[in-house]
Amino acid sequence: MKYNTMTRILISACLFLLVASSHAENLLMARTKQTFPEAMSVLQETIHSMGYKVSRVQRIDIGLTSSGFATDKYRVVFFSTEKDMHFISKNYPHLIPYMPWKISIFAEEQDTLLVTANPMSFSNQKYPGADKFLSKLKADVEKILDILRNSE
Amino acid sequence: MSLKYYFVISTFLLSAISPLYASDKNGEKLYSTHCSACHGANGHGGVGVPLALPDFQYGVTNDYLEKSIRLGRPGRIMPAFTNLADDEVKAIIKHIRTWAPGRPFKYSNKTINGNIKNGATLYARKCAACHGANGEGGKGTGVTFSRPRNLPIIAPALNNPGFLASAPDMMIKTVLMNGREGTPMLSYLKQGLSEQDIDDVVTYVRSFENQEPVNAQPEKEVTPLISFESPNSLEETVANIKKAVEGKNFRIIRQQYLNEGLVEAGKENKKQVIIYFCNFSFLYRALAIDPRVGLFLPCRITAIEENGKVTVTSTNPLYMSRFFNNKNLDRLCEEMHEVYAEIVEEASF
Numbered sequence: 001m002k003y004n005t006m007t008r009i010l011i012s013a014c015l016f017l018l019v020a021s022s023h024a025e026n027l028l029m030a031r032t033k034q035t036f037p038e039a040m041s042v043l044q045e046t047i048h049s050m051g052y053k054v055s056r057v058q059r060i061d062i063g064l065t066s067s068g069f070a071t072d073k074y075r076v077v078f079f080s081t082e083k084d085m086h087f088i089s090k091n092y093p094h095l096i097p098y099m100p101w102k103i104s105i106f107a108e109e110q111d112t113l114l115v116t117a118n119p120m121s122f123s124n125q126k127y128p129g130a131d132k133f134l135s136k137l138k139a140d141v142e143k144i145l146d147i148l149r150n151s152e
Numbered sequence: 153m154s155l156k157y158y159f160v161i162s163t164f165l166l167s168a169i170s171p172l173y174a175s176d177k178n179g180e181k182l183y184s185t186h187c188s189a190c191h192g193a194n195g196h197g198g199v200g201v202p203l204a205l206p207d208f209q210y211g212v213t214n215d216y217l218e219k220s221i222r223l224g225r226p227g228r229i230m231p232a233f234t235n236l237a238d239d240e241v242k243a244i245i246k247h248i249r250t251w252a253p254g255r256p257f258k259y260s261n262k263t264i265n266g267n268i269k270n271g272a273t274l275y276a277r278k279c280a281a282c283h284g285a286n287g288e289g290g291k292g293t294g295v296t297f298s299r300p301r302n303l304p305i306i307a308p309a310l311n312n313p314g315f316l317a318s319a320p321d322m323m324i325k326t327v328l329m330n331g332r333e334g335t336p337m338l339s340y341l342k343q344g345l346s347e348q349d350i351d352d353v354v355t356y357v358r359s360f361e362n363q364e365p366v367n368a369q370p371e372k373e374v375t376p377l378i379s380f381e382s383p384n385s386l387e388e389t390v391a392n393i394k395k396a397v398e399g400k401n402f403r404i405i406r407q408q409y410l411n412e413g414l415v416e417a418g419k420e421n422k423k424q425v426i427i428y429f430c431n432f433s434f435l436y437r438a439l440a441i442d443p444r445v446g447l448f449l450p451c452r453i454t455a456i457e458e459n460g461k462v463t464v465t466s467t468n469p470l471y472m473s474r475f476f477n478n479k480n481l482d483r484l485c486e487e488m489h490e491v492y493a494e495i496v497e498e499a500s501f
């Protein structure tokens with residue numbers, strides 16, 4: 001087989017793998033049957049177990065309530081690693097406003113919902129090198145959500 | 153290599169990778185992964201409509217469900233699941249059907265040709281209050297913490313191309329005739345309409361297909377960031393950001409360094425500053441439209457000094473808004489985009 005033929009086959013393979021792996025979901029979501037405090041605790045433990053650090057928890061519900069609005073429990077959990085923040089700052093500053101990464105967590109009656117963006121939605125042709133970072137983050141976030149989804 | 157040879161190899165590659173995606177055919181698991189966050193673990197609804205309602209289950213065909221999954225509801229939160237394999241969609245539907253055993257209605261593909269003028273009059277009188285004057289549907293997302301829980305469903309958008317492509321005329325007619333128990337949708341036969349009147353309403357609803365589609369406007373190029381270079385020092389720029397934020401009636405919640413909480417206290421990079429701020433009235437409005445807006449929260453502007461240059465940056469709400477497939481949220485994000493752009497610009501003077 002000529003070199004050109006091999007190249008075309010490889011390009012075809014890459015194209016199809018790309019199409020097949022391009023999930024349209026820009027939001028990654030999970031529902032857990034755990035109550036909000038339990039889910040919040042599992043979320044933070046899971047984030048730690050994946051090698052990340054929770055840098056802050058924003059209590060959205062507290063701000064709303066103190067301003068006179070009725071709401072159920074609602075938090076935003078920020079997490080990352082020192083290494084990742086340094087790496088992003090140095091190499092891909094266009095991602096800084098989206099870091100540390102965040103997962104929204106809120107109560108829906110007895111269940112708890114978790115929502116985060118799909119990191120690959122920030123993939124940019126100008127910075128192909130960032131895809132490796134975003135792809136790992138996506139895999140980790142999906143794993144975190146999966147653990148929450150399956151926790152009783 | 154000829155085009156034919158290229159096509160054959162490509163087809164072979166496609167068939168070779170498809171089992172990767174068809175390997176997991178467990179409907180319950182697929183439902184849990186793709187649907188339960190919105191529709192509830194047992195289909196009782198939430199951000200999405202309650203799929204487990206017996207009247208809904210008997211009133212919709214598998215074809216309706218399949219098309220709804222495939223096409224979604226453009227601009228109305230339900231995304232189009234184009235990435236699922238056919239057998240995965242079928243497995244999800246099979247799982248959904250376990251909540252109300254029994255046979256769903258079967259509809260003929262008969263087209264109803266009623267009196268569109270009478271249909272429009274009746275629609276305005278009987279349907280518009282819930283479904284909107286032009287079939288745009290109720291506002292909000294369904295049963296969530298952000299609204300009272302006495303309504304299990306938000307009136308569907310009858311003009312939505314996803315709905316119109318999924319629902320045959322006879323299905324719309326049946327819902328109008330029988331109503332939908334467990335929702336505010338009444339039987340309009342019992343409400344005094346004749347079968348001919350109902351045919352006229354169906355004909356009018358079908359005419360929504362001639363409206364301009366929800367996503368008819370070509371998508372504008374939207375960047376993920378709003379960014380300006382500041383001529384001032386980092387300290388002056390941060391002070392300007394705060395002033396601009398307060399000038400827009402937002403409250404400063406917190407100022408911190410970018411890597412704060414991730415590094416030992418005192419070792420933060422002091423040249424990367426985040427200002428968090430909020431307007432709770434605005435936030436409450438946003439949560440009523442879509443409870444998932446936590447992804448935008450809290451509002452944030454980042455100021456960074458690098459090599460003597462100070463840059464002021466924020467996320468672009470218009471970029472993030474697209475993730476939600478929620479037309480009402482898009483409007484709010486346009487407002488928010490203006491606010492961000494003005495703050496970033498003012499802080500960079």
